[in-house]
Amino acid sequence: MEIKVLTDILEANDAIAEQNRKKFDESNVVVFNLIGSPGAGKTSIIEVAIRKLKKKYRIGVIEGDIETSRDAERIAKLGVETLQINTQGGCHLDANMIASALTGFPYQSLDLLFIENVGNLVCPADYALGEDAKIVVISVPEGHDKPAKYPVIFRNASLMLLNKMDLVPYCDFDVEAMKQDALNVNPDLDVIGISCTTGEGAEEWAAWLTERIKRRKSRG
Amino acid sequence: MHELSIASNLMDIVKQAVDGQNVSRVTTLRIVIGELSTVVPDCLAFAFEIMSKGTVAEGAHLDFEKKPLIGKCGDCGREFRIQDFVFHCPDCDSPRVEILSGKEFMLKSIECE
Numbered sequence: 001m002e003i004k005v006l007t008d009i010l011e012a013n014d015a016i017a018e019q020n021r022k023k024f025d026e027s028n029v030v031v032f033n034l035i036g037s038p039g040a041g042k043t044s045i046i047e048v049a050i051r052k053l054k055k056k057y058r059i060g061v062i063e064g065d066i067e068t069s070r071d072a073e074r075i076a077k078l079g080v081e082t083l084q085i086n087t088q089g090g091c092h093l094d095a096n097m098i099a100s101a102l103t104g105f106p107y108q109s110l111d112l113l114f115i116e117n118v119g120n121l122v123c124p125a126d127y128a129l130g131e132d133a134k135i136v137v138i139s140v141p142e143g144h145d146k147p148a149k150y151p152v153i154f155r156n157a158s159l160m161l162l163n164k165m166d167l168v169p170y171c172d173f174d175v176e177a178m179k180q181d182a183l184n185v186n187p188d189l190d191v192i193g194i195s196c197t198t199g200e201g202a203e204e205w206a207a208w209l210t211e212r213i214k215r216r217k218s219r220g
Numbered sequence: 221m222h223e224l225s226i227a228s229n230l231m232d233i234v235k236q237a238v239d240g241q242n243v244s245r246v247t248t249l250r251i252v253i254g255e256l257s258t259v260v261p262d263c264l265a266f267a268f269e270i271m272s273k274g275t276v277a278e279g280a281h282l283d284f285e286k287k288p289l290i291g292k293c294g295d296c297g298r299e300f301r302i303q304d305f306v307f308h309c310p311d312c313d314s315p316r317v318e319i320l321s322g323k324e325f326m327l328k329s330i331e332c333e
């Protein structure tokens with residue numbers, strides 16, 4: 001006997017993500033899901049944004065990590081709302097982890113919420129959390145072949161932050177070729193080159209976020 | 221890799237589908253998987269084997285129907301196979317490409333006894 005099912009296998013996650021999204025929408029908070037390899041600079045990039053924008057906007061951060069709370073401690077030092085989620089070995093955050101985290105987290109009073117996903121370019125790409133947009137963080141030492149090797153995350157992201165631009169002179173890295181490859185996968189992708197050590201691109205990164213926050217506020 | 225958590229989703233969907241259906245054994249799961257999915261079929265099959273022990277789906281075979289990545293040009297209307305994840309029309313070079321197939325990850329049907 002055959003039973004027709006026709007059910008999306010990630011449907012359970014997507015349904016919870018949709019509920020999260022509703023909550024964020026009702027509170028007018030803009031949410032970004034940061035995805036990148038271990039050490040690409042996700043936490044550093046959030047720190048740059050906080051330093052630039054914390055006087056103007058209320059910012060919060062949810063840190064996804066396999067075991068430790070080091071990133072959350074780094075962020076908390078900057079005086080913004082921070083929450084740690086440990087995935088206990090899990091390779092990605094899922095919508096349910098965010099839903100549980102929200103019960104004890106004052107997201108309602110925020111303008112901007114960053115979710116730092118577990119360091120991984122593959123698995124987090126499939127899991128919606130309820131975010132407005134995914135941001136993919138790639139760093140120069142990783143090499144410029146990433147869009148061809150991990151197309152899904154580049155396809156699903158709205159912004160690519162190319163971090164550690166200060167290291168371009170020391171690496172065999174073709175910035176233009178990398179951008180072109182990323183745009184081949186996703187023509188709508190915004191691209192910003194940034195360096196958390198020299199401050200290059202920080203202004204542009206802050207402007208990109210500000211634009212998103214303003215767009216949300218004007219929508220009401 | 222998160223194939224274990226996917227196997228657990230799959231198990232939930234199967235249980236729901238056979239609920240009240242007078243099924244003694246699930247023999248095959250027909251899964252449609254697009255080229256753009258990050259799931260690795262062999263890993264999922266292995267994870268499902270573990271996950272289904274002692275359930276109605278123990279020993280069930282996972283049958284994967286792979287869907288190629290097909291796009292449709294938003295400008296000239298051409299339908300084409302997207303090669304190497306380059307989302308550009310091979311005719312007019314337009315970047316406005318709609319994905320017609322290749323994103324699927326779905327349990328289509330199950331065979332049972």
Ligand SMILES: Nc1nc2c(ncn2[C@@H]2O[C@H](COP(=O)(O)OP(=O)(O)OP(=O)(O)O)[C@@H](O)[C@H]2O)c(=O)[nH]1
Pocket residue numbers: 036037038039040041042043044045071118119163164165166167194195196197198
């Ligand atoms: N040279 C250079 N180093 C950087 C830059 N940004 C971050 N780093 C360094 O890269 C290392 C990793 O940065 P993190 O911000 O912790 O990276 P992450 O992606 O959050 O790492 P995980 O959370 O462990 O996955 C740290 O030693 C940073 O100081 C940069 O722009 N240039």
Ligand SMILES: [Mg+2]
Pocket residue numbers: 042043044071116
């Ligand atoms: Mg980090």
Ligand SMILES: [Zn+2]
Pocket residue numbers: 293294295296297298309310311312313314
């Ligand atoms: Zn065309």
